[in-house]
Amino acid sequence: xxxxxxxxxxxxxxxxxxxxxxxxxxxxxxxxxxxxxxxxxxxxxxxxxxxxxxxxxxxxxxxxxxxxxxxxxxxxxxxxxxxxxxxxxxxxxxxxxxxxxxx
Numbered sequence: 001x002x003x004x005x006x007x008x009x010x011x012x013x014x015x016x017x018x019x020x021x022x023x024x025x026x027x028x029x030x031x032x033x034x035x036x037x038x039x040x041x042x043x044x045x046x047x048x049x050x051x052x053x054x055x056x057x058x059x060x061x062x063x064x065x066x067x068x069x070x071x072x073x074x075x076x077x078x079x080x081x082x083x084x085x086x087x088x089x090x091x092x093x094x095x096x097x098x099x100x101x102x103x
Contacts, residue, residue, distance in 0.1 A: 004090055005049055011087055012042055014080045037062050038084065045087060048097040055096035063088050063096075 015038065022035070041062040047053045055063075091097070 004087070007083065007087055007090075008042070008045055008049060011080065011083045012046075014083070015039070015042060018077055018080055037064075041088070042084075045091060048091075054098045055091070057096075060096060063091060 019035065019039075044055050044059055044062060048055055
C-alpha cells in the first residue's frame with residue numbers, strides 16, 4: 001500500500017499544479033465537470049488510504065469521468081492522466097478498497 005500512497009501523493013501534487021495553471025490560462029468552465037471528477041476521485045482515494053474507508057458503490061461513478069480529459073487536454077496533462085489511470089486500475093483491482101489483498 002505504501003507504493004500506492006506515494007503514487008497518490010505524486011498524482012495529487014501534479015494535479016494541483018496543472019489545475020492552477022489551467023485556471024490561469026484557460027476557461028475553466030469548459031471542462032470543470034471532468035476536472036472536478038478527477039479531484040473527487042483523488043479525494044476518495046485519500047479517504048480510503050488514510051482513513052481505511054471503502055469507496056461506496058454510488059461513488060464509483062467518479063472513477064470514470066477523468067478519462068474524458070485525455071481527449072481534451074494534452075501535453076503535461078498526459079503525464080498526470082497516465083499516472084491517474086494507473087491509480088484507478090489499482091483501485092479497481094482492490095475492489096474500491098472493499099477487499100484489500102494481503103501484501
